[in-house]
Amino acid sequence: MIEVHQITKNYQLGKAKFTALSDISLTIQPGEMVAIQGRSGAGKTTLFNILGCLDTMDSGTYRLDGQQVEKMKDAELAALRCKKIGFVLQEFALINQQSVLFNVMLPLFFDKMAYRTMKTRAMEALHKVGIANLARHKTNQLSGGQRQRVAIARALVNYPEIILADEPTGALDSKTAGQIMQLISELNQQGMTILLITHDDKMAAYCQRRIVIEDGKIIEDQLTQ
Ligand SMILES: Nc1ncnc2c1ncn2[C@@H]1O[C@H](COP(=O)(O)OP(=O)(O)OP(=O)(O)O)[C@@H](O)[C@H]1O
Numbered sequence: 001m002i003e004v005h006q007i008t009k010n011y012q013l014g015k016a017k018f019t020a021l022s023d024i025s026l027t028i029q030p031g032e033m034v035a036i037q038g039r040s041g042a043g044k045t046t047l048f049n050i051l052g053c054l055d056t057m058d059s060g061t062y063r064l065d066g067q068q069v070e071k072m073k074d075a076e077l078a079a080l081r082c083k084k085i086g087f088v089l090q091e092f093a094l095i096n097q098q099s100v101l102f103n104v105m106l107p108l109f110f111d112k113m114a115y116r117t118m119k120t121r122a123m124e125a126l127h128k129v130g131i132a133n134l135a136r137h138k139t140n141q142l143s144g145g146q147r148q149r150v151a152i153a154r155a156l157v158n159y160p161e162i163i164l165a166d167e168p169t170g171a172l173d174s175k176t177a178g179q180i181m182q183l184i185s186e187l188n189q190q191g192m193t194i195l196l197i198t199h200d201d202k203m204a205a206y207c208q209r210r211i212v213i214e215d216g217k218i219i220e221d222q223l224t225q
């Protein structure tokens, strides 16, 4: 369960202080699928980075499955992230010169795991997203939709409880985007918690709950289904 209480995040711009998030409180139960929406610059990615334990907050509290995140040191945060969270990013963040299989195995290199186990886990994730046949291809030989599937497989490889996705369909045509959302919905039906940042109402419609952020504040938080 994600529990954040009165989170604030400021950025220092020269001498001025810019408040990117203020007084953000929300609870996300295991198994929810939540859309986070709002205009460009509203603070979505800032919130994403904090929820993903990638960035720190200036004040407020964050409990992830009861663990107090704001008090953790970098190494503890990295371990928590590795154990609980899978990331799917807008620009895919794949290593182009490497194979699909290598890209999916990547998060496991940080665990002390036998190569064979890593490979089995990566192939399992590629099966889940329907592109096991592309394992030996280089990622720069793939289409946008296939690349996004690689990014999702990579997010799944460490068996996360939570998937954080920042505009996972932003670079895709609407048909491919629909297929990717279908895939993400299936992961949710299997019990994974999904947080999805999207500009697109059609993508948000796959989610059961919608949170809208404006100028760093939550202005709407409601169930849609
Ligand atoms: N490292 C930084 N230093 C200073 N200001 C920042 C930094 N990162 C973000 N900001 C500012 O904080 C605000 C929120 O940015 P954020 O990236 O969270 O927006 P967003 O909602 O994700 O927008 P988009 O939809 O364009 O991705 C913006 O005004 C941005 O300019």
Ligand SMILES: [Mg+2]
Binding pocket: 044, 045, 046
């Ligand atoms: Mg953003």
